[in-house]
Amino acid sequence: MIPTPHNGAKSGDIAKTVLMPGDPLRAKFIAETYLEDVVCFNTVRNMLGFTGTYKGKRVSVMGGGMGMPSIGIYSYELYHFYDVDNIIRIGSAGGIADDIKLRDIVIGMGASTNSNFAAQYQLPGTFAPIADFGLLRKAVETAEKKNIKTVVGNILSSDTFYDDNSNANSLWRKMNILAVEMEAAALYMNAARAGKKALCILTISDHVFTGESLSAEDRQLTFRDMMEIALEIA
Ligand SMILES: O=P(O)(O)O[C@H]1O[C@H](CO)[C@@H](O)[C@H]1O
Numbered sequence: 001m002i003p004t005p006h007n008g009a010k011s012g013d014i015a016k017t018v019l020m021p022g023d024p025l026r027a028k029f030i031a032e033t034y035l036e037d038v039v040c041f042n043t044v045r046n047m048l049g050f051t052g053t054y055k056g057k058r059v060s061v062m063g064g065g066m067g068m069p070s071i072g073i074y075s076y077e078l079y080h081f082y083d084v085d086n087i088i089r090i091g092s093a094g095g096i097a098d099d100i101k102l103r104d105i106v107i108g109m110g111a112s113t114n115s116n117f118a119a120q121y122q123l124p125g126t127f128a129p130i131a132d133f134g135l136l137r138k139a140v141e142t143a144e145k146k147n148i149k150t151v152v153g154n155i156l157s158s159d160t161f162y163d164d165n166s167n168a169n170s171l172w173r174k175m176n177i178l179a180v181e182m183e184a185a186a187l188y189m190n191a192a193r194a195g196k197k198a199l200c201i202l203t204i205s206d207h208v209f210t211g212e213s214l215s216a217e218d219r220q221l222t223f224r225d226m227m228e229i230a231l232e233i234a
Pocket residue numbers: 021022023065066067090091092093161180181182183
């Protein structure tokens with residue numbers, strides 16, 4: 001079923017590993033900054049996707065949009081229709097745990113969620129969405145080699161950015177959730193169901209409780225550490 005309603009790529013246009021920021025312009029930035037011999041494979045809905053080489057390895061980078069329905073569509077199509085094996089989400093997140101600071105890189109070993117995405121599987125219990133251990137280990141080792149600190153643990157994938165329940169994040173904090181973002185749980189579920197691999201690496205752009213947030217310039221600079229870790233393990 002390719003091209004799909006959401007992806008104009010043809011068979012073979014996409015590498016086995018795809019880096020997936022939420023923002024398609026971040027995908028363009030990565031392609032222009034780090035990749036050689038770049039080809040743009042998707043412009044449908046401006047959800048830009050590129051394939052090129054990084055240090056001789058073929059790698060793709062594509063926006064995934066905001067929220068679980070969006071990354072759910074793009075990652076499903078990549079795994080099932082484009083033969084992609086690994087998707088590494090690289091995103092921004094809000095700090096929740098007290099010891100998480102602006103610019104920290106958080107790796108989602110697990111992704112708790114308030115979403116109903118898992119209902120489709122009709123499981124007789126609660127599914128725990130987790131990262132691929134091999135990708136996780138490589139990311140941590142690569143960061144250590146680069147002298148970049150990472151914090152590994154449980155994150156929250158939320159359906160809401162603006163939430164009417166002002167107490168919700170305090171409740172998640174009690175369960176040692178490190179940070180909140182909006183996609184990893186669906187990505188991890190799609191990977192599990194497809195028998196493929198996924199990882200979510202995040203940079204803390206703001207803190208839910210202190211209200212601090214990074215400037216646009218600071219984001220650009222600190223996001224590069226996360227991008228380089230993802231590119232190295234691709
Ligand atoms: O920076 P990205 O990857 O878009 O990730 C975070 O930013 C968006 C919200 O501002 C959500 O998509 C959230 O998951």
